[in-house]
Amino acid sequence: MSPEDQTVPPSFLLEVKNLKKHFPIKKGFVFSQLVGQVKAVDDVSFYIRPGETLGLVGESGCGKTTTGRLIMRAYDPTSGEIWFDDCKLGRVNVAALDKQQLRQIRMNMQMVFQDPYSSLNPRMTLLQIVGEPLLVNQVARGSELQDRVAELLKVVGLRPEYMQRYPHAFSGGQRQRIGLARALALNPQLVVCDEPVSALDVSVQAQSLNLLQDLQSEFHLTYLFVSHDLSVVEHISDRVVVMYVGKLVEHARTEELFYKPRHPYTEALLSAVPKPDPRQRSTPIVLEGDVADPANPPSGCYFHPRCRFCIEKCRTEAPQLREISPDHFVSCHRADELDLAGVTQ
Amino acid sequence: MNNSDLLLQMKDLKTYFFLDEGTVKAVDGADLEIKACSTLGVVGESGCGKSVAARSIMRIVAKGGRIVNGEIMFHQRLRDPETGSRSSNLVDVLDLAALNPHGEKIRSIRGAEISMVFQEPMTSLSPVHTIGNQIGEVVSLHQKLDSKQAREKAIDMLDRVGMPLPQRTIDRYPHELSGGMRQRAMIAMALSCHPSLLIADEPTTALDVTTEAQILTLMRQLQEELGMSIMFITHNLGVIAQMADRVAVMYLGKVVEDASVEDLFYKPLHPYTQALLQSIPRLGAKKDRNQRLASIRGSVPDPYNLPRGCPFHPRCARRLDICDKEEPPLVKVDTGHQVRCVLYK
Numbered sequence: 001m002s003p004e005d006q007t008v009p010p011s012f013l014l015e016v017k018n019l020k021k022h023f024p025i026k027k028g029f030v031f032s033q034l035v036g037q038v039k040a041v042d043d044v045s046f047y048i049r050p051g052e053t054l055g056l057v058g059e060s061g062c063g064k065t066t067t068g069r070l071i072m073r074a075y076d077p078t079s080g081e082i083w084f085d086d087c088k089l090g091r092v093n094v095a096a097l098d099k100q101q102l103r104q105i106r107m108n109m110q111m112v113f114q115d116p117y118s119s120l121n122p123r124m125t126l127l128q129i130v131g132e133p134l135l136v137n138q139v140a141r142g143s144e145l146q147d148r149v150a151e152l153l154k155v156v157g158l159r160p161e162y163m164q165r166y167p168h169a170f171s172g173g174q175r176q177r178i179g180l181a182r183a184l185a186l187n188p189q190l191v192v193c194d195e196p197v198s199a200l201d202v203s204v205q206a207q208s209l210n211l212l213q214d215l216q217s218e219f220h221l222t223y224l225f226v227s228h229d230l231s232v233v234e235h236i237s238d239r240v241v242v243m244y245v246g247k248l249v250e251h252a253r254t255e256e257l258f259y260k261p262r263h264p265y266t267e268a269l270l271s272a273v274p275k276p277d278p279r280q281r282s283t284p285i286v287l288e289g290d291v292a293d294p295a296n297p298p299s300g301c302y303f304h305p306r307c308r309f310c311i312e313k314c315r316t317e318a319p320q321l322r323e324i325s326p327d328h329f330v331s332c333h334r335a336d337e338l339d340l341a342g343v344t345q
Numbered sequence: 346m347n348n349s350d351l352l353l354q355m356k357d358l359k360t361y362f363f364l365d366e367g368t369v370k371a372v373d374g375a376d377l378e379i380k381a382c383s384t385l386g387v388v389g390e391s392g393c394g395k396s397v398a399a400r401s402i403m404r405i406v407a408k409g410g411r412i413v414n415g416e417i418m419f420h421q422r423l424r425d426p427e428t429g430s431r432s433s434n435l436v437d438v439l440d441l442a443a444l445n446p447h448g449e450k451i452r453s454i455r456g457a458e459i460s461m462v463f464q465e466p467m468t469s470l471s472p473v474h475t476i477g478n479q480i481g482e483v484v485s486l487h488q489k490l491d492s493k494q495a496r497e498k499a500i501d502m503l504d505r506v507g508m509p510l511p512q513r514t515i516d517r518y519p520h521e522l523s524g525g526m527r528q529r530a531m532i533a534m535a536l537s538c539h540p541s542l543l544i545a546d547e548p549t550t551a552l553d554v555t556t557e558a559q560i561l562t563l564m565r566q567l568q569e570e571l572g573m574s575i576m577f578i579t580h581n582l583g584v585i586a587q588m589a590d591r592v593a594v595m596y597l598g599k600v601v602e603d604a605s606v607e608d609l610f611y612k613p614l615h616p617y618t619q620a621l622l623q624s625i626p627r628l629g630a631k632k633d634r635n636q637r638l639a640s641i642r643g644s645v646p647d648p649y650n651l652p653r654g655c656p657f658h659p660r661c662a663r664r665l666d667i668c669d670k671e672e673p674p675l676v677k678v679d680t681g682h683q684v685r686c687v688l689y690k
């Protein structure tokens with residue numbers, strides 16, 4: 001660790017700097033040839049303060065899951081830094097850690113996956129699923145393990161008697177809770193939740209969101225909350241990051257981002273959400289064409305082919321992320337002059 | 346009531362699946378009505394029977410499933426074979442539920458009078474034929490057109506659904522198109538014979554919000570242009586509020602509430618509808634960071650073991666003693682507002 005890193009305020013639990021992940025596109029099986037790159041995450045920077053929830057939104061394929069997996073070091077970044085304030089190791093760059101250190105750090109970072117149906121091993125009982133991280137990291141075994149698992153199940157609102165059952169006997173919402181109990185087993189500092197409620201029935205979503213909030217205040221958890229559902233993200237997040245084709249386009253406190261967006265893409269995204277109110281039938285801002293291909297992104301601002309405010313500069317020059325007001329970051333050439341519409345209430 | 350604008354009326358429909366594990370009462374006494382040139386929204390959670398009800402109308406219920414009770418009265422109107430436009434003169438009122446599902450009659454209706462679009466476009470698009478050939482085939486099945494005319498018709502339909510470069514797209518295969526474009530191709534195919542009823546089964550659920558907004562806007566435009574009715578199936582209350590004139594709320598195979606979209610959102614009667622509306626996060630509704638959602642307890646019961654009495658009683662916050670004994674009938678509470686709950690008997 002270089003000395004200058006010590007000067008960064010310790011108020012960030014996680015700080016991501018210029019993170020990139022470019023997946024190679026290969027052709028041919030035997031003599032496979034590199035024919036291009038998918039820029040899944042392309043120069044993304046943001047931070048999360050301890051105890052808060054950062055929402056990460058954007059459309060399918062914009063790089064949300066890849067960002068989450070990079071933070072967990074499930075993928076090795078192409079470049080960039082991931083500073084994590086570990087309670088034991090101190091401030092470390094996760095991107096540069098070796099295997100041994102990673103094991104240590106992963107006790108304090110956990111991920112809850114998108115699909116509650118496929119992310120649990122069907123051949124393991126709840127005791128094995130929830131207890132595995134405790135066993136592997138030699139935290140508990142035997143009857144102590146059982147006690148700890150029973151406690152975890154209670155925390156997420158499941159009955160400890162279910163311990164010997166298999167996941168198939170549970171509903172989607174209950175499986176989500178099992179995944180959560182497992183993630184909480186080692187008492188992590190940061191939990192990356194990848195679309196935790198997207199696969200759930202509408203009537204069960206509220207229970208799960210409430211549970212996430214209760215657990216957060218009880219255990220002082222910090223969340224990176226990945227979702228494509230803007231209403232859910234507004235509800236749960238303190239601050240929100242918006243991604244488009246691997247790039248971070250806007251990052252601000254939730255109220256500011258929803259009421260006073262500064263990026264044309266954020267504005268269009270908000271206007272596209274169908275409002276559950278027949279008296280508010282609005283005409284959404286229609287974005288022409290499709291989301292750009294991350295293997296072959298447009299020149300300049302990646303959003304320019306669909307942007308109604310596009311000027312010549314947007315076609316040629318990529319806008320840089322800048323702090324337009326305190327704690328509000330945007331990457332658009334025209335952010336200062338545009339007066340964009342947010343959510344109306 | 347005035348029957349002149351009635352298009353379809355479903356009365357006490359029961360469609361069951363007879364499986365080795367038991368009988369699934371997928372649709373268990375559903376009543377609904379669709380008026381000419383209007384949109385009926387059908388909303389309900391996963392497994393409540395929305396798709397099976399829709400497939401019962403088309404008589405394409407999967408193997409093992411059978412209509413065991415009820416009527417589906419379809420009011421067929423005289424139509425101009427050239428333009429597809431309809432007069433108000435009734436040709437026939439037929440009970441679709443009584444037809445032979447493989448017979449001549451239903452085949453003349455399917456695709457021409459009633460057509461369907463699905464969540465997954467590849468359910469109705471073939472991967473081995475071009476978009477143009479597929480649309481052309483549907484058109485020539487029901488109308489006397491030569492291949493050149495059929496091709497022109499297909500290009501015209503692709504143009505109407507806002508497909509970019511229809512002259513070129515017509516020779517593309519489905520896999521060469523993006524998700525949103527495939528959805529448009531499927532809609533073009535479904536509308537190519539100017540049906541009087543389009544059944545849209547979650548047509549935007551798999552799409553991103555900005556693409557969803559494009560497709561919803563398109564469907565509203567086409568409805569106005571072609572004067573058709575839409576049965577719009579979704580679990581998203583936002584989409585319902587934006588699209589529907591009337592709404593049927595389903596729970597475990599039954600329609601539990603049936604109202605105008607205005608009444609449903611502003612005067613909901615059924616405890617399930619009320620709870621559902623309160624449990625969803627709404628854009629712009631966040632007051633403070635610790636705000637909780639009102640949640641519905643429990644989860645949707647498994648279809649083999651339906652509760653006795655009112656199917657919602659185990660989760661209902663307003664249940665009475667009789668709720669687990671007596672099955673409430675559908676009661677008319679107000680003009681055009683019906684509910685299935687003992688509180689209104």
Ligand SMILES: Nc1ncnc2c1ncn2[C@@H]1O[C@H](COP(=O)(O)OP(=O)(O)OP(=O)(O)O)[C@@H](O)[C@H]1O
Nearest residue numbers: 023038040059060061062063064065066067228294
């Ligand atoms: N292992 C991989 N190899 C190659 N390309 C990948 C890989 N994982 C993701 N990608 C590509 O990277 C881009 C970003 O994918 P990612 O899964 O991060 O998106 P996402 O925002 O999570 O989307 P969704 O909302 O659909 O889950 C996509 O274009 C995807 O096809």
Ligand SMILES: Nc1ncnc2c1ncn2[C@@H]1O[C@H](COP(=O)(O)OP(=O)(O)OP(=O)(O)O)[C@@H](O)[C@H]1O
Nearest residue numbers: 362369371390391392393394395396397398407648
């Ligand atoms: N082919 C089938 N064989 C057996 N059971 C079926 C079949 N199709 C549907 N079912 C059952 O019928 C019930 C209603 O299913 P249906 O597909 O109509 O639900 P849905 O309301 O469309 O749900 P979703 O929102 O998930 O699409 C469910 O319990 C389902 O498991």
Ligand code: SF4
Nearest residue numbers: 301304307314332333
């Ligand atoms: S930089 Fe230009 S094209 Fe990009 S969002 Fe801003 S105005 Fe639109």
Ligand SMILES: [Mg+2]
Nearest residue numbers: 064065066114
């Ligand atoms: Mg993802």
Ligand SMILES: [Mg+2]
Nearest residue numbers: 395396397546
């Ligand atoms: Mg369905």
